[in-house]
Amino acid sequence: MKIAIFGKRRQTPDDIRHITALLDRLAALDIFVGIDRRFYEALVRQTGVPINADDVFEDDDFKADFCFSFGGDGTFLRTARRVASKEIPIIGFNTGHLGFLAEQSVSEASTMVDRLISGDYTVESRSLLEGKGIGNKVKAGVSGWGFALNEIAILRQDTASMITVNALLDGMPVASYQGDGLIVSTPTGSTAYNLSVGGPIVQPTAPCWVLSPIAPHSLTMRPLVVADSHIIDISVESRTDTYRVTLDGRSLILPIDVKLRLRRAPFVTKIVHSTNHNFIDTLRAKLLWGISKRDE
DSSP states (O other): OEEEEEEOSOOOHHHHHHHHHHHHHHHHTTOEEEEEHHHHHHHHHHHOSOOOOSEEEOTTOOOOSEEEEEESHHHHHHHHHHHGGGOOOEEEEEOSSSOSSSOEEGGGHHHHHHHHHHTOEEEEEEOOEEEEEESTTOSSSSSSSOEESSEEEEEOOSOSSOEEEEEEETTEEEEEEEESEEEEEOSGGGGTHHHHTTOOOOOTTOSEEEEEEESOSOSSOOOEEEETTSOEEEEEEOSSSEEEEEETTEEEEEETTOEEEEEEOSSOEEEEEETTOOHHHHHHHHHOTTOOGGGO
């Protein structure tokens, strides 16, 4: 078995203790371990001792059967970006805050290794959005890595004025969203930025996208759920010459005459769960969803 490990560079002393104990256990089990260079160097700085690793890699120069992500959901999203089309199953160990994606406790990492060895786990496939820019001023798509596991957001750029986001579904006009912008969310991202603007919570494996306006200047402009088989074309009107696009929090500025084309990515992100995992329990634990005072 080969495991590639990623993580945020700042960890608490308790988390460092759990991580180094896990690395020692993996070495004792003769499991091949590769660690992302930046995370490896951070661990060495914080512990002051050599770290058990068979390989220290950079960029996408790694092969593994599983990837471990130590951090919060942001770290998990960065790990997913590094894994990309390799489709290596990822396990998120939460050393951050809410932890929808990084759902495993870091203190139970050794137990999760036992489950991997025995086959006592499930793998869930999550769809991603692919975004490409269309226009003469676009050099290489929306960005160097134009995919998003959570959402692609189209936003106004450094102005108090509204923008208009025109959305087409397979060439058919859907709406012109006037306000601060528009979020196109995956089912995975429905509990992220989408949720904060009043968008619906979607089961993570549902084959759909959610279009949620941000501060719309209309009482009737509501979120819309569409099948993920559609191609979504976006154009923007604004008083300024540019607008902002974010892909899972990574931000870039585009000229106003550059249009966007969004579609389902040709690969998925695979997430490892314990066999007793279910989405509803996660909602209750993380968001207190559906919990009544009468249940206390």
